[in-house]
Amino acid sequence: MYYLIFVTMVANIIATVPRILVIESKNGVIFSMIAALFVGVIFTYFVILFFNKFSGLSFPEILKKHTSKWFYIPVIVYFGISWFLAGTITLITYVFLFTTFVSLETPLITTTLAFVIIVSFGMLMKSESVLFTLETVFVLLLPILIFLFVKIITDSNLEWNFVQVAMMNINITPSYRSFSAASYIFIGVVNIVIFNSFFKEKLKFGFKQISIISTVGAVVLFITYFIPIGFNGFEQIEHMNFPWVSTSDSVRMKYGVIERLVFIFIIIFLGISFLSLLVHWHVSLKLFESIFHFNKLKWKNKNLTSYFFVVLFGAVSIYLVTKIDEFELFKYSSYFYNIFPLFYFILFLSLFVAKRRAKI
């Protein structure tokens, strides 16, 4: 469970979240982040609380059991689409970043295709295997990730005065956009909608767990927002398209095999964003599978519904990569973050309904 939450938190460092935060840097980001921290932890707590009532059941199963058809189909479709988009945002952001910084000559489509094909296999795995992949890759990457952040934070060119200047902008009222972007990093818990079927026992979520999640969340938010400011200054931080990549490019490893930290950073985040993409799309696929089942799509006694969705996901993402530009990506993903409270609302509403029906 922790892996799901932490991977999403870390993956967002490379997605659009820091960009939105730095753009809003003159609009009271600090309060928004504090608020987002509280709200995020509370939501996480309630989501787990609800799903504990139905341990061993996934979200579609719960809804199918306890609610009527006209209710659960739109809800699940909405969730599926949201989750697909969440994955796609990570994908497109990473592809753009890859072409800007690493391989300028490679066409966008090739990079996307390489991603999509690998992830497609991941999506078709059993949910259990997805969890194991997640765990293995994350545990392997964690030491390097910690090394990266320690290296960046202890760099002598990180000017803490700028961080303090940014903190001195605390007197501004928070903005909704930065709040929704900041709270988005806590979204990882919602992956439980599918993976709950593997948590046969009740998840413990007491004071210890809450404090771990809120500490990690606070640290991640702090790093996400303040460290790029320390490297790039407060005045012009909002002009940075990839605040975090530029930040990692500002660190020099004097005696390292690779002098530029940015390459390690990009490779590590290749793994992280792959995980995040895999989890999101897998959940999305499972959600769609739970309601759509095309009996006609058969080939040698095998139903091809899931393959159909995998191809569809790939096709849509490739189409989007070629159509969208960086500005639009940023605009749409910030819209996407903005409507996320609605997502939570629907989740709680449907769970609440299911819970009441289940009691009756």
Next chain:
Amino acid sequence: MYLLDRRKVVFLYVIVIQCIVLLAGCGFKDIDNRLFIIGIGVDPSEKEEGHYKVTLKLSIPVASIKQEKKPSYQYLVHEGENIEEAVRILETHTDKTLEFGHTKIIMVNEALLENNIKDVMDYFVRRGDMQLIAWVGVAKESAEEVLRAEPKAEEAVSTSITRFFDNTGTESPYIVSAFMFEFRRNTRSLGIDPVLPIVETNDDGSQLIVNKSLIVQEGRVPFELSSRLTREYNTLANDLGGYSYKIEFEGNNIVVNIGKTKVKYKIITENKKPTAINMKIEMTGEIIESDKDLSLNNLEKYNKLAEDEVKKHVLEFLTTVQKENLDPIGFGLKYRTMHINNKDTMKKWNEAYPELPIDLKVDVNLKSTGTIE
């Protein structure tokens, strides 16, 4: 019996096909089709106003380090309306792709610093494949000449000019180094002014000299710091040691070598207005030269003398930049960290800074008189 079931076969095929597709080029260019740029120089054009002259220093790959005695470089020079245009034309001067990922040094002509610095730097920052940890240097006469200099001591695989700045070879308080991101940050931030090193060559281009620096501020002629002032700046801004002061007393000359330096400063405010800069410097060092015998008992006395000397030098630096209304140390930035941000924070500071009194305390601690008394 099949060894692999159908799903595995399909999986294998897809992996193999993908490998073939990716390996067959798809935009990647091999290393022998690339030329690595190690330095870029930008000068104002000699022919047309507002145009730039771009110099690229390319390193020619060598087969074996042992065989090559001297590094070999190629230089490409072209003038264009903007940097991109010149670079594009230069691409046609060579049969290989220009690779910017290894650019370690950007030399800018002093004449461009006054008005064009944002234009010039914009291109380098905007290119994603350029390192943000490239060093920026200033050339007084011509950036091209500085890049073309090939010092005698240069080895086949290292470029002298970057080794001045990277603190692996020479380390000296006279050398200021500025990363590209650092320069950009300080140019665009309120309350701190960037400092760039000046790189000079001797007449025949066999030597590079870096010991002066420039304080840059957009829209005004950059202020040059002499070697001595550069040293004071480095002491204060980067806590660098490794230099000496000469003290005269009672007809006795001693030279004190400073090893470690620690600088702390804060801005004193009253009634929400800055009233003074409070600075404290702690130094440790030793006596390196003397024309008479010294006694260890007198170290206290020498400490005192050294303190006065250091104080004189540091104050000279601080008042000089203050008079010019420049702020290379970042006092203004420090002031901003102490106050909740509002519109007139910077205004108040800017009004007060040129006349702000500086309260300086120096604490020198000499450890020894060297190997002899």
